[in-house]
Amino acid sequence: MGSVIFENVTKMYGEKVGIKDVSLEIYEDEFLVIVGPSGAGKTTTLKVIAGLLDITEGNLYIDGRNVNKIPPRDRNVAMTFESYALYPHYTVFENMANPLRAPHMNFTEKEIEEKVERIAGMLEIDHLLERFPKELSGGQKQRVSLGRAMVREPSVFLLDEPLSHVDAKVRHRMRLELNRLQKELNATTVYVTHDYVEGLSLADRIVILNEGEIIQVGTPHEIYNDPLNEFVATHVGQPEMNIFDALVSLENGKIILTNQESNKIKFVLEGDTAELVKNHGKNKVRVGIRPQDIKITSQEKGDFNGKVYVYEPFVTYGILTVNVRGIQLQILTEHDSQFNIGDNIALKVNPDDLYLFDKESGMNLEHL
Numbered sequence: 425m426g427s428v429i430f431e432n433v434t435k436m437y438g439e440k441v442g443i444k445d446v447s448l449e450i451y452e453d454e455f456l457v458i459v460g461p462s463g464a465g466k467t468t469t470l471k472v473i474a475g476l477l478d479i480t481e482g483n484l485y486i487d488g489r490n491v492n493k494i495p496p497r498d499r500n501v502a503m504t505f506e507s508y509a510l511y512p513h514y515t516v517f518e519n520m521a522n523p524l525r526a527p528h529m530n531f532t533e534k535e536i537e538e539k540v541e542r543i544a545g546m547l548e549i550d551h552l553l554e555r556f557p558k559e560l561s562g563g564q565k566q567r568v569s570l571g572r573a574m575v576r577e578p579s580v581f582l583l584d585e586p587l588s589h590v591d592a593k594v595r596h597r598m599r600l601e602l603n604r605l606q607k608e609l610n611a612t613t614v615y616v617t618h619d620y621v622e623g624l625s626l627a628d629r630i631v632i633l634n635e636g637e638i639i640q641v642g643t644p645h646e647i648y649n650d651p652l653n654e655f656v657a658t659h660v661g662q663p664e665m666n667i668f669d670a671l672v673s674l675e676n677g678k679i680i681l682t683n684q685e686s687n688k689i690k691f692v693l694e695g696d697t698a699e700l701v702k703n704h705g706k707n708k709v710r711v712g713i714r715p716q717d718i719k720i721t722s723q724e725k726g727d728f729n730g731k732v733y734v735y736e737p738f739v740t741y742g743i744l745t746v747n748v749r750g751i752q753l754q755i756l757t758e759h760d761s762q763f764n765i766g767d768n769i770a771l772k773v774n775p776d777d778l779y780l781f782d783k784e785s786g787m788n789l790e791h792l
């Protein structure tokens with residue numbers, strides 16, 4: 425249970441677009457993650473499914489039934505909010521038990537107790553059941569809010585930034601739990617986050633949303649390896665993909681890309697990549713390189729040189745920023761690397777690892 429279909433759904437707030445002409449099928453039992461910048465329409469999408477907002481145009485189906493006019497309580501959908509929405513005068517136990525006490529639920533007191541305790545145990549809030557919301561930290565409140573949605577065992581589970589107030593350690597743990605729980609409860613889950621890493625680790629599929637419109641839908645693998653355009657490419661990946669302008673030319677019958685500002689960065693293209701640029705037929709493209717695809721090498725083997733601008737060592741990896749004349753590139757390094765500001769280093773990139781975008785539209789050349 426729990427398929428959701430958006431058919432050309434638009435939600436306007438007066439003149440302002442919430443979401444625009446969204447068509448999307450969310451499959452039964454799927455873990456779908458919606459990623460996008462602030463104001464993209466993520467919360468609006470969830471509220472539309474929950475029935476908390478009427479849609480302006482289009483149709484919405486849950487389990488094959490048109491729910492345009494069905495009130496929230498009859499949709500078997502549960503939603504948690506970033507702002508928790510807990511009852512301040514109820515204990516944690518009562519907050520979690522509350523949805524199970526709705527008249528149509530018919531649970532005995534013992535069943536309610538068992539359900540609340542089981543979920544509270546999973547979320548590690550079982551020691552807080554007698555406390556009131558004001559006696560909880562932000563992260564604890566968030567877990568209570570999550571628990572309250574879980575106890576109902578809805579067929580669609582809507583989570584709006586559910587881990588935003590939880591510290592890094594608990595966050596990882598809860599991510600694992602959520603993943604396992606979702607499989608256990610067999611509930612379709614729609615999960616909203618700013619944090620694409622969270623998205624990649626949880627999602628069966630990811631939806632990239634911007635300005636109310638769906639930009640791309642795909643598995644984490646598809647979104648990462650085959651981004652539709654520059655927007656998706658730069659929003660998925662940590663550190664962000666390096667992107668710069670390049671000129672296309674022919675040299676001894678080979679297609680060459682050179683960076684505009686400095687002709688230092690130069691790639692000789694072969695095979696499919698060369699074919700792609702040739703068919704595109706323009707003399708300028710945007711070149712994208714993932715930070716892990718730039719290799720530091722010896723002077724003899726390097727394609728071009730860069731000057732160390734700054735090096736950020738993290739415990740398990742490092743991020744090196746280098747200047748290559750006019751442009752700055754970020755490079756992912758081993759955790760035990762050492763660099764000094766101003767060092768001159770040789771860099772190498774396999775041209776097959778390049779992402780190529782149309783300069784005007786930002787579209788990935790593979791999708792033109």
Ligand SMILES: Nc1ncnc2c1ncn2[C@@H]1O[C@H](COP(=O)(O)OP(=O)(O)OP(=O)(O)O)[C@@H](O)[C@H]1O
Nearest residue numbers: 437440441442460461462463464465466467468469
């Ligand atoms: N009640 C409202 N009245 C008017 N405009 C609204 C209302 N709620 C949302 N909007 C607008 O609709 C658009 C989408 O908002 P939404 O809250 O869905 O975005 P979001 O992706 O969830 O953002 P965030 O990550 O900041 O929560 C934004 O431009 C927002 O300003």
